[in-house]
Amino acid sequence: MLGEFEYLLLSAAARLGDGAYGAAIRRDIEAATKRRCSIGALYTTLDRLEAKGLIRSWMGNPTPQRGGRQKRMVRVTGNGVHEAKAFYDAVSRASHGVSWAADRARGPA
Amino acid sequence: MIHVGWWLLSFLARALDPPERDVVLGDLAESGAGFGLAMRDLLGLIVRRQVGLWTSWRPWLALFGVCGVAGLSLSSLVFRLNVDLYKYAAHYATSLTARQEVAFLLCLAGALLVWSWTCGFVLASLSGRAVWLTWSLFYFVVLDSAWARFVLAGNIILRSPRTHEAVLDSLQGTLRLLMFTTLPLSIAALLFLFPALFGAFVGVRWRILPVRHRYLIGSVNIALAVLATWATGWYDPAHLPAGWPRVPWPVRLLPFLLASWPAAYLLACSLPTGRPKDQTSALRPVPEP
Numbered sequence: 001m002l003g004e005f006e007y008l009l010l011s012a013a014a015r016l017g018d019g020a021y022g023a024a025i026r027r028d029i030e031a032a033t034k035r036r037c038s039i040g041a042l043y044t045t046l047d048r049l050e051a052k053g054l055i056r057s058w059m060g061n062p063t064p065q066r067g068g069r070q071k072r073m074v075r076v077t078g079n080g081v082h083e084a085k086a087f088y089d090a091v092s093r094a095s096h097g098v099s100w101a102a103d104r105a106r107g108p109a
Numbered sequence: 110m111i112h113v114g115w116w117l118l119s120f121l122a123r124a125l126d127p128p129e130r131d132v133v134l135g136d137l138a139e140s141g142a143g144f145g146l147a148m149r150d151l152l153g154l155i156v157r158r159q160v161g162l163w164t165s166w167r168p169w170l171a172l173f174g175v176c177g178v179a180g181l182s183l184s185s186l187v188f189r190l191n192v193d194l195y196k197y198a199a200h201y202a203t204s205l206t207a208r209q210e211v212a213f214l215l216c217l218a219g220a221l222l223v224w225s226w227t228c229g230f231v232l233a234s235l236s237g238r239a240v241w242l243t244w245s246l247f248y249f250v251v252l253d254s255a256w257a258r259f260v261l262a263g264n265i266i267l268r269s270p271r272t273h274e275a276v277l278d279s280l281q282g283t284l285r286l287l288m289f290t291t292l293p294l295s296i297a298a299l300l301f302l303f304p305a306l307f308g309a310f311v312g313v314r315w316r317i318l319p320v321r322h323r324y325l326i327g328s329v330n331i332a333l334a335v336l337a338t339w340a341t342g343w344y345d346p347a348h349l350p351a352g353w354p355r356v357p358w359p360v361r362l363l364p365f366l367l368a369s370w371p372a373a374y375l376l377a378c379s380l381p382t383g384r385p386k387d388q389t390s391a392l393r394p395v396p397e398p
Binding site for chain 2: 022026027038039041043059062063066067069070071072
């Protein structure tokens with residue numbers, strides 16, 4: 001089963017689609033969690049997910065915004081989608097009937 | 110971010126593999142983070158990568174095998190060469206001729222040069238990006254462990270030559286001791302330092318030597334171990350008082366074998382294993398799908 005941060009990373013990469021690369025994923029995670037995401041955590045987790053076959057990464061084209069440096073592009077594989085869905089289902093089942101999940105279903109007060 | 114800050118970040122990023130270095134510096138430029146945050150991020154990644162290196166057996170072999178076993182033996186050799194160099198010209202007290210003394214010193218110096226290079230190469234080849242740590246430890250082990258053993262055993266007492274007070278009792282003495290333990294201040298230490306540095310440099314760049322070079326290095330290492338064992342067989346008894354027992358050749362050979370075992374590792378690497386080679390890079394660029 002995925003870890004929490006692995007799930008966040010897979011979700012961000014899937015949401016960004018063709019525009020998924022290190023810095024963009026980091027921004028997306030920070031926006032979603034309202035917490036800082038360190039580069040160390042990001043790249044070591046990307047390596048782990050790639051070793052598990054849940055993502056694929058390759059070197060993208062450099063841009064002037066990055067000082068002419070390359071990007072590490074990321075794509076979620078079929079296995080990655082499957083694992084993320086399994087994690088989401090597990091969290092949904094585990095949250096069934098708990099007060100904060102019910103509050104969430106009714107919407108913010 | 111100021112220019113000096115970027116220079117510092119780029120310098121620190123050299124601890125990462127080249128593709129990852131490019132990606133991370135690009136991310137930091139794109140994020141527009143201040144120097145402090147960028148530095149924290151970069152250092153965090155470097156620490157994680159360095160820790161990750163130690164999940165493999167290779168840096169551990171470099172640490173215990175080369176720094177520990179070979180380093181301690183080389184340290185004894187450095188110490189011994191320093192003492193023998195100091196004793197040179199005192200050969201009139203023995204049955205040795207000047208030519209024999211020079212031959213012995215050249216034999217030890219040659220062995221030290223070759224074994225230091227081999228150790229440096231194997232250390233860098235095994236350590237990968239952890240080489241800065243393992244090489245630094247190796248340097249201090251070789252430079253300090255032999256005389257530290259004598260000091261701890263009470264055979265050497267550190268006293269200031271002028272005041273005869275304990276070295277650590279004065280600031281000057283402490284500074285001298287610090288200098289003595291960190292800088293290569295003897296000929297033998299320099300004979301170790303330069304080849305070991307050069308070997309590490311080659312090891313970082315090449316990692317694996319061509320088979321012919323490995324056989325050549327292995328042969329030279331073995332020849333020097335045999336030569337040093339033979340030379341100590343006639344040199345040491347000439348300096349001992351009459352009637353003292355001779356040290357048997359296996360006992361004399363053992364420290365030389367321990368100092369030169371990295372050559373055996375190089376030769377063992379030449380044997381076919383039938384397994385694919387390890388990928389050392391954390392980030393392996395692949396073509397775009």
